[in-house]
Amino acid sequence: MILDKRPSRLLRLLSWLVFKIPGRPAAKMAEFSHTEAGSALDMIAATELTSRADLRAKFFRHALDEHKHARLFAERAIALSGDDVRVRAMVEDSTFIVSRGIRSKVALHEQLSDVEFFAFIWVHELIGARQFDIYSALMQNDETSTAMFREIGRDERFHIAYSRAELDRMIAGGRAREVRKAIFLTRFRRVRNAVLRGSRRFGELMSGIWLTIAYFGILGPFALISRATERNAEGFVVFTGAPAARNAESQG
Amino acid sequence: MTYILGISALYHDSAAALVHDGTVVAASSEERFSRIKHDASLPVLAARWCIAQAGLAPQDLDYVVYYEKPLRKFERLMLNHVRQFPRGVASFRRSMKVWLTEKLWVRDNLANALGVPASKILFSDHHLSHAASAFYCSPFEEAAVLTVDGVGEHATTGLFRGSRAGLERLAEIHFPHSIGLIYSVFTSFLGFQVNDGEYKVMGMAAYGQPRYKDKVERILRIRSDGSFDVDTSYVAYHYSAEESYNRRFVELFGEPRKPGAPFDPADPRARNYADIAASVQAVTEDCVVSLARELRRRTGLDDLCMAGGVALNGVANYQVLRRGGFRRLFVHPAAGDAGGAVGAALWAWHEVLGGARSPALVSPGLGQSWSDGQTSQLLRDLHLRHTPLEGDAMIDRAAEDVADGKIIGWFQGGFEWGPRALGHRSILADARQHGMNARINAKVKFREPFRPFAPSVLAGAEQRYFSLPDGADLTCPWMLLVAPVTDCGHDRLPATTHVDGSARVHIVSRDASPVYARLLERFGEASGDPVLLNTSFNLKGEPIVASPLDALATFEKTDLDVLYLGSFRIENFASRRNVHA
Numbered sequence: 001m002i003l004d005k006r007p008s009r010l011l012r013l014l015s016w017l018v019f020k021i022p023g024r025p026a027a028k029m030a031e032f033s034h035t036e037a038g039s040a041l042d043m044i045a046a047t048e049l050t051s052r053a054d055l056r057a058k059f060f061r062h063a064l065d066e067h068k069h070a071r072l073f074a075e076r077a078i079a080l081s082g083d084d085v086r087v088r089a090m091v092e093d094s095t096f097i098v099s100r101g102i103r104s105k106v107a108l109h110e111q112l113s114d115v116e117f118f119a120f121i122w123v124h125e126l127i128g129a130r131q132f133d134i135y136s137a138l139m140q141n142d143e144t145s146t147a148m149f150r151e152i153g154r155d156e157r158f159h160i161a162y163s164r165a166e167l168d169r170m171i172a173g174g175r176a177r178e179v180r181k182a183i184f185l186t187r188f189r190r191v192r193n194a195v196l197r198g199s200r201r202f203g204e205l206m207s208g209i210w211l212t213i214a215y216f217g218i219l220g221p222f223a224l225i226s227r228a229t230e231r232n233a234e235g236f237v238v239f240t241g242a243p244a245a246r247n248a249e250s251q252g
Numbered sequence: 253m254t255y256i257l258g259i260s261a262l263y264h265d266s267a268a269a270l271v272h273d274g275t276v277v278a279a280s281s282e283e284r285f286s287r288i289k290h291d292a293s294l295p296v297l298a299a300r301w302c303i304a305q306a307g308l309a310p311q312d313l314d315y316v317v318y319y320e321k322p323l324r325k326f327e328r329l330m331l332n333h334v335r336q337f338p339r340g341v342a343s344f345r346r347s348m349k350v351w352l353t354e355k356l357w358v359r360d361n362l363a364n365a366l367g368v369p370a371s372k373i374l375f376s377d378h379h380l381s382h383a384a385s386a387f388y389c390s391p392f393e394e395a396a397v398l399t400v401d402g403v404g405e406h407a408t409t410g411l412f413r414g415s416r417a418g419l420e421r422l423a424e425i426h427f428p429h430s431i432g433l434i435y436s437v438f439t440s441f442l443g444f445q446v447n448d449g450e451y452k453v454m455g456m457a458a459y460g461q462p463r464y465k466d467k468v469e470r471i472l473r474i475r476s477d478g479s480f481d482v483d484t485s486y487v488a489y490h491y492s493a494e495e496s497y498n499r500r501f502v503e504l505f506g507e508p509r510k511p512g513a514p515f516d517p518a519d520p521r522a523r524n525y526a527d528i529a530a531s532v533q534a535v536t537e538d539c540v541v542s543l544a545r546e547l548r549r550r551t552g553l554d555d556l557c558m559a560g561g562v563a564l565n566g567v568a569n570y571q572v573l574r575r576g577g578f579r580r581l582f583v584h585p586a587a588g589d590a591g592g593a594v595g596a597a598l599w600a601w602h603e604v605l606g607g608a609r610s611p612a613l614v615s616p617g618l619g620q621s622w623s624d625g626q627t628s629q630l631l632r633d634l635h636l637r638h639t640p641l642e643g644d645a646m647i648d649r650a651a652e653d654v655a656d657g658k659i660i661g662w663f664q665g666g667f668e669w670g671p672r673a674l675g676h677r678s679i680l681a682d683a684r685q686h687g688m689n690a691r692i693n694a695k696v697k698f699r700e701p702f703r704p705f706a707p708s709v710l711a712g713a714e715q716r717y718f719s720l721p722d723g724a725d726l727t728c729p730w731m732l733l734v735a736p737v738t739d740c741g742h743d744r745l746p747a748t749t750h751v752d753g754s755a756r757v758h759i760v761s762r763d764a765s766p767v768y769a770r771l772l773e774r775f776g777e778a779s780g781d782p783v784l785l786n787t788s789f790n791l792k793g794e795p796i797v798a799s800p801l802d803a804l805a806t807f808e809k810t811d812l813d814v815l816y817l818g819s820f821r822i823e824n825f826a827s828r829r830n831v832h833a
Contacts, residue, residue, distance in 0.1 A: 041287050044287070044801055044802070044805060047634075047801055048799065048801055053632075053633040056630075056633040056634055057633065057634050057635055060634055060801070060804075060805075063805060064805060064808050064809070067805065067809060068809075071809075078512065083510075085510065085511050088511050088512050089445075089511065092445055092511075092793065094288055094289035094290055094291075094448075094793065095288065095290070095291075095292070097288065098288060098291075098293065105286060105293070105296055105297060204349070207349060208345050208349075211344065211345045211348050211349070212341060212345060214348075215333075215337075215338075215341050215344045215345070216338065216341075219330075219333055219334060219337055219344070220337060220338065222334050223333075223334045223335070223337030223338075224337075226334055226335075232335070232426070232427075232428060232429070232484075233426045234429060234475075234481045235425065235429075235475050235477060235479040235480075235481060236411075236423040236424070236425060236477060236478075236479045237407075237423065237424045237425065237426050238422075238423055238424075239421040239422075239423065239424055243603075244376060244377045244380050244599075244603070245418075245599075245603040245604050248317075248374040248375065248376070248600065248604045249373075249374055249375070250321070250323075250375060251321055251322050251323040251324075251358070251359065251375050252321055252322075252323030252324050252327065
C-alpha cells in the first residue's frame, strides 16, 4: 500500500516524448538536481524548526539524502550534456531554485501544519518515486543512470515510509479526516502550481511581446533623436550633483 | 540610542547590517540564511536576524537605508538602451521585466517585508555606500577613498576624500567604462561564472605570463590623467542579455575556454588561457594603481581606503600598497556589494544624522552565533556521539589533530562578515605538509586544483613567512592581500604557497578572533610554525556554513576528519550516526 507505484499511461507517454527530445534528459537531470537541492534546504530547515526531538534525526537524514540526490543528478546532467554548455550553466545557476519557484524564503515547515507537512512529503516522494521509475526504464541502456535511480529509489522508500508512518499515527490518533484533507490539498496544490507555472510562462511570453513593441515603438524614436548628440562620458567626470545627504529620502 | 538598518540587494550578494549609534553590531549576507549562493533577493532573513539580535522589533528602527538610488540607476539603464538601440532589444526585455515588477518598488517592498513605515526608508548612493563602508570602518581620521566595481547608478569608479567633515566626492568614471565589468568579461571568456569566478581568474593568472597585456590594453586603456576608458567595440555587456564579449573579442584572443574544462598547466592550450588571465590581471593592477596615484596626487593624504568588488582582488591590493604612493591601506572586508549595507547605514549615521565617528572594525564575527547548550541539544537529538572539551583542552586537541595531518572543520563564535572565512567558519589543516592542498581539494572542497589555499598566521609572526609591504597590517586581517612568500615561508608552508611564490595572507590577532588566535598559538608552540591552512567551510557552489546544522551537513558530505563545533569534538561522522527509521 505504501509503495503504490502505478504510473499512469499518460505519464509514461509524456515522459517518453520528453526523453526523445535531444538534450532533454540532461536538462531534466539538471532540473531534478535543483529540485532535490531545494528539498534538502527545506528538510534542513525542518530539522532546525521541529520541536520533536524524535523527528530531528529523521529530517536530518532526509536532508542528507536530498543533498546526495542533488549531487548525483548534477553529475549525471553534466556527464550527459556533452558539449552543451547550457546544461552546465543550468547546473551551476545558484538562483535556479528561486527563479523557478522551487523554493520560497519561508521554509515549508513554517508554511504548513504538521499534518500538511507529512502529507506533502508522502505525496511528493511517492510521485517522485514513480517518475524516477519511468525515467529509469526509459534510460535502461544507460547503466550509470539506472544505478543512480536505483540508489535514489532506496532512499525514497525511507522517506515514504517514515512520512506514511507519521500520517498513520495521526489517523490512529483520530485525525483521519485531517489527514485525508491534507493529502487532497497537497495534490490540489501540486496541480494548481503546475497551472500557475504555465500561466507565468504565458505571462512572460506576452510581456516579452509588449516590451518588444514598446522598445521599437517608444524607445526607437527617442534613440533616433538623441543619437546625434548623446555620447558616453570618458575619463574622470567631476560630480556636480547635490550632496547625497541632502536628498536622502529620494530614490533618484 | 539610534538604530539604523542598512540594506543592499537586487543585484548580487544582498545583505543587511545593523548600526547602533555608529557601531556595526550585526551584519550578514542573505546567502548565509537562505543557503542560496550569491542570493540577490531582498535580505529579509538577514534583516530579521539583525533586528532580533539587538533585541528590537522592526518599529524600533530609526531608519532603514538602501545602498543605492534605484531611480538614478533606472535612468542610466534607459539612457543606455536609447544609445544601444536597436541591438539591445533582448537586454531591454529582460531588464524591464525585473525593473517594472521589483526594482522600481524597493521602498514599498522593503516597508512591507520588514514591517517598517516607508517614511523611515532612506536611499544612499552606490559608490558613496562603498566609500562609507571603507572609510567609516577604518581607523583613519582622514583618508583618500577609492571605490572600484562593476557599476552602480552611473559610476563604476569613485574617488573620495574622507575627513571629519564627511566624504567629499572628487571624481567618478561612468558606465560603460568599468574595470569590474572588463574583469567579468574575461571571467566569462575563461569559462567561469560571472560574479563568482573572478577569484578563479586570479588563481589561474599565477600559472601564466602577461603575454597578451598589449591586447588587453587595447580594450582597457589607461589615460594620461590616471583615469581609464573601455573600447566598447570588443565587449557586449552594454547591449546584450546573454554575452559579455563579441566576435571582435574572440578574433583578438581566440576561442573561449569551455566551462568546466580541466586545467593542466602542462597543456599549451591551458597555458594560453593562463596567459590571458595573467594579462587581464596585470592590466587591472596597472589601472587600479594609476587611480590610486591620481587620488594621492589630488588629496595629498597618506592613507587609503578601498571598497567595491575590485577591491577583493588581493593581488591588485598588494600592487596598490607597493606602487600607489600611500602609507597604509584599509579594505572593507565585504568589499563587494554586500558591504554596501554597512556603508549605507554608516553613511546615514555620519552624514544625515551627523553622528560621532564610528570605531574601527576589528572583529570579523558580526554574524549569528550559537551557544554550547543549543549545539549540545542538537547533537543529542541527532544521536551524534561527541566529546565535550572545555577551554584549553579543546584548543590542545584541535592543535594535535592538525599536527597529526587531520583536516578539521572549525566552527566558533559568530560567522564572518564578508566572503572570506577568517577562523570562525573554516576548514583548517597543516600548511607544512606537502600535498595537503591536493588532499583537501580531492576529499573536501572538490574545487579547481589551480586555486590556492590561504595561510592564517598568528599576528607578530607574519614577517618570518611573508614579504609584506609597509602598511599591510590593516588589510591582512581580512585576507585581502596577496604577498610574496619568503624563503622560510616557501620551505615551511608548501600547502599554502601558490605556484608563483605568493600567498593570500591572513593575520590573526587575539583582539579579532581570540579562539582562533589561541589555536594558532598552541599549534605554533607544538610545531614551531604558528600558521594553518585556512579555507572556507563550505562545498563548491554553496555558501559558507552558518549554523551548526549546516556544518554537520557539510561534514557529512565531505571527508573531513574532525569537526570542532563550539566546545564539541565530533569524529568519524558516518560511523557515529545511529538513526532508525
